[in-house]
Structure formats: structure tokens, C-alpha cells
Amino acid sequence: MDALVNFFRPHLLPLVYAVVIVALLPLLAGYIVLLERKIMADMQVRLGPMRVGPHGLLQPIADAVKLLIKEDIIPEGADVLIFWLAPLLSVTAAMLAMAALPFGPAFQIADLNIGLLFILGISSMGIFGIVLGGWASNSHYSLLGALRSAAQLVSYETAAGMAVVSGLLLAGTLSTRRIVELQAQQGVWYAFLAPVGFFVYLVASIAETNRAPFDLPEAESELVAGYMTEYSGFRWALYFLAEYTNMVVVGAIAATLFLGGWLRPFSGTRALDFLDYAPSLLMFLLGGYCFYRVPKQPVRVQGGVLAAVGLLCLALAGVLGAVLIPPLADTKAAVHGGFWFLLKVFLYIYVFMWLRFTFPRYRFDQLMRLGWHFLIPVAIVNVMGIGVALVLHWQWHWGLAPALVVTTVATLLVAAFLARVGERRQKPLVGET
Amino acid sequence: MIDKVLFYFFAGLAVVSAILVVTRRNAVHSAIFLITALLATAGIFLQLRAEFLFIVQIILYVGGIMVLFIFVIMLVNLDVALHQVQFNRQTWVAGILALALGAQVALAFRLVQKNPQGSEILRLPRGSAAQLAPNTELVGRTLFQNYMLPFEIASILLLVAMIGAVVMAKRKV
Structure with missing residues (x-):
């Protein structure tokens, strides 16, 4: 017994963090879905969900209840055990990847020496859930969706990995916490030092999370719903949760490696310290807007719910503001770090949604050509370019900035050349002459 | 204590799933048990504080099974395979x-037991976690x-x- 207690004592805080993450993620995923529907509605000049709660704010909870009490169907001829196992695999892989992410200087389950590799390796295991689910369903649509998903992941993971390497070269460590601390020391986010790497990661991460314009694995018009056609109820919800958790994970990787993690914009510049008031002010304005909308709600209950949301925003504003006063200044880094990190992750996810509602879906051959003929070569040239820049910096004592500018321009020239060659090589489509 | 429990858990898992890889009739089930066996080995690496080996094992070997799955699904006719x-x-x-392999392992085990510091034949230095x-x-x-x-030679070989x-699969590039 003592052995057990001694074994678990240093792991108590990480355990609490893990429970918090596992408990909050489904809620967060639900609200990302609501956000997505609202943004989609906004871009299509509609209102979106408006019925459940004020402005549809309680829609995710209604959806969750609906999914839980839906009939659970297992198709005939399915491999039942694997059919059960597959969604669990997807969710577990996505959630495990959260273990090494630094949500703030204080909130991190484990700072691993292999941090970034761990996240990439574990989260890429989620594809097993997709392929096994598609295979076990005993349905052609599912199988086709699963195979497309596997092909897409294999093609784009290389590009994403190379893009991550370009950031790692600048940091020189895999530990997620050290990466952010180094960006604080150098006073610049790696997105500005390795812009090509950041762009390649952005595109590849959209493809990896199977989102439009790369959503061929679940193309509704061709495959019904892809690998999860035969799933219903809670199991389907698990797939959905895994997908949105994966979005948070890729957003968090991008935020950590390229966008300065939990750091405030211009965290090194004393003259811009007034930005510390921004989080509190933002929350305060949001709360104020909620109260302003209360009398305009059609139903009294909805007004009450909106007032509660407003109070929540004001409470957050209070917390974010309170840590600015000197006696509580020790906790400032932790609280504000969490705010900035989540803000960056959400902005990254917003870009995903923006692209989704802007671009039509790729054809499969276009998807493969973009991956193999453009992104992977550009990513490899970019890694070599950053390596050359670092050698120029260390051995020949160039400044880091001019060296990187030279190599980035060279990389962009290569990219332009590849794009032109790709255009010339493209075969005419059916119907074109 | 905990270390021992964890080790026997991972080792047992690896052995049992390795046996199941061979004895299952369904090729997809075999592939799943191959994943379990490789993951259990990765767990043992992690217990030895070889973090890098742990994650490389997962990325390369477990990730490689992905391709194996696709081969199984696309190339193996499961209905036929069930009756072969x-x-x-x-x-x-x-x-x-x-038997020969077992004898070899037993011999190595004896040598270590006789001389825990490591003999000339079998040098097994004990590293601490800090190292x-x-x-x-x-x-x-x-x-x-x-x-x-x-x-570098290994890289060129690969x-x-x-x-x-690529050349064998695609005549015209």
C-alpha cells in the first residue's frame, strides 16, 4: 500500500489536470461545433441555431442528450468487437496527445523530453480507429471512406512532420515547454522565422483532421458519411469528439511551436505591457454585450440564461483582472498564459472554419498531387533552407534574420517553380480539350 | 514493486498478443494483435527510461502497420483465407x-546470475535514470x-x- 501511495504522490497534480481535461473536452468540443454552425450561418447570411437557449447557446447540451438516447445500431455482418473498439481507439489517441501540451506555464500534465514527437506519434494512431471502424462496419461506403482517410493521412503526415522539423531546428529541443520558453527568450514567434514551415503545417493539419476542402473521407455527396456511415448514437458521438479533439490538438501544436504558446503578443516589449489588460477588457465587453441583449430575448427564461452567461463572462473578467494587482501577481503568468494559449488555439480553429466555408472540396487526384508534388518537396526544401541559415548564423556569424530571409526567399522561388511545373503537368479534365 | 508489476504486465501482454498474431485466422485480427505486441514492447522501453526509443517504436512500427492493414483489406480475400x-x-x-534460442537466452541468464557485474562475454552496464x-x-x-x-551507410541502404x-512499381515515371 505504501508503495502505491509513494508511487502516486508526485503524480497527484497531473492526475487532477488529466481529469479536468477529460471532463471539459467533450463540452469544449460541443461548443466548437456550435461555434462552427454559427460562423457557417454568419458567412451564409443566416442565423444558425437559435431555438435552444439564447442564440442557441444550449444547443450542444441538447445535441449531447439526443445522441445519448439514440438507438444504437450494429449492422449485420459487422465484426462486433472491432466495431465497438474503433471509436474508443480514436478518442483515446486524441485525448492522450493532450498529455504533453502546455496550456500555460502552470497547466501541463507532463513536460516530456520527447514532447512534440509524443504528440505527433500518439495522435496519428487515431487513424487506426477510422480504418478499423470503416472495415468492421461491413459496408462499402465505410470502407472507401476509411481507405481514403488512410491514404490522405499517409500523404500529408510527411509534409506536416517536415514542417514541424523546421520549427524544431530553430528551437533545438522537443520539450514543448522549452520551445515556448525559447521563443520568449528570443523575443520572436517561430511563425515569423519559418513562415513557409508554418504555412505547410497549416495546410497539412487541415488535411490531417479531414476537414474541408480536404474532407474526402466523409464526402457526403459521394460516400454518405464516409467511415462513420454505419455508426449511430454514442459511438458516432465518440468519432465526432475525436475529430474535434484532433482539431484542438493540431491547433495546440501550431500555437506551441509557431505562435509562441502561452506568451502574450510582444511579451518582451515593456512599452506594450498595457496589452495585459486586454483579456480582462475583452471578457468585460463580452459580459456587457450579454446583458445588453437580455431585454431583447423573446422568452423570459432565455433572458435569464443569457444573464447567467453574462455573469460568467464578468467573473472571468474579474479573475483575469484580479491577477494584475501586485499581491496576486505570482499567478498572473499562469492565468493569462491559459487565456492566450486558448485564444491562439481558437483563432487557428477559426481559420479552419473560414477555409471550410470558402473553398469547394478537392478531387482525389488534386489532393494527392497537392500533397506529393507540392507540399512535401516545399517542406523538405524549407528544412534544408533553415539548416543552411542556421549554419550561416553559427559558423559564419551572419545575423539570424538576414540568413533566414535569404533562405526563405530561395524556398519561395522553389515553391513557385514547383507550382508552375505542376500546372503544366496537369492533364486536361474530362470535357476540356 | 510497481516497476515489477508494470514489467510483467507489459511482457505478458507482448507474449500473449504475439502468440495470438500467429494463431488468429482473420488477418485483420492478427494485425490488431501485432499492434498490441508492439505497444507493449514500447511500454517496456518507456519503463527503461528510453523515451526516444519508445516513441520511435510507436511512430515507425505501429504507424507502419497502418500500411499493412491496407494491404490486408485490399489484397487478402478474407472469406477464402478463412478456409485455407x-x-x-x-x-x-x-x-x-x-529450442536453440531458448538455450541461448538461458545461458545468458546464467552468466549474468554468476557474475552480476557483467562478464567479458555479456557486458550489461547498469545505467541510472539520470544518465x-x-x-x-x-x-x-x-x-x-x-x-x-x-x-550513413544504413541511410543509403534504405x-x-x-x-x-518505386522503379519496380512504376515503369514509366
């Missing part, structure tokens, strides 16, 4: 080889400083294999 003979008649060859501390950096330095030439596969 599963084992061939070379059991005795395999038995002799297994392996920046794991990734240590592996990188060892590979690129002490074993530079073998590493590159040749890769180009060869």
Missing part, C-alpha cells in the same frame, strides 16, 4: 530453432558522433531500397 490451411508442416524446424536524462539529445549525439559512418521499390 493455416500452418504448414515445418513445425519441427521451428521447434528446433525455438539517460536528455534522452533525445543523447541518442542524437551518439548516432551522429560515434556511429556516423554506420548510420534510400536504395526505396528508389528500387
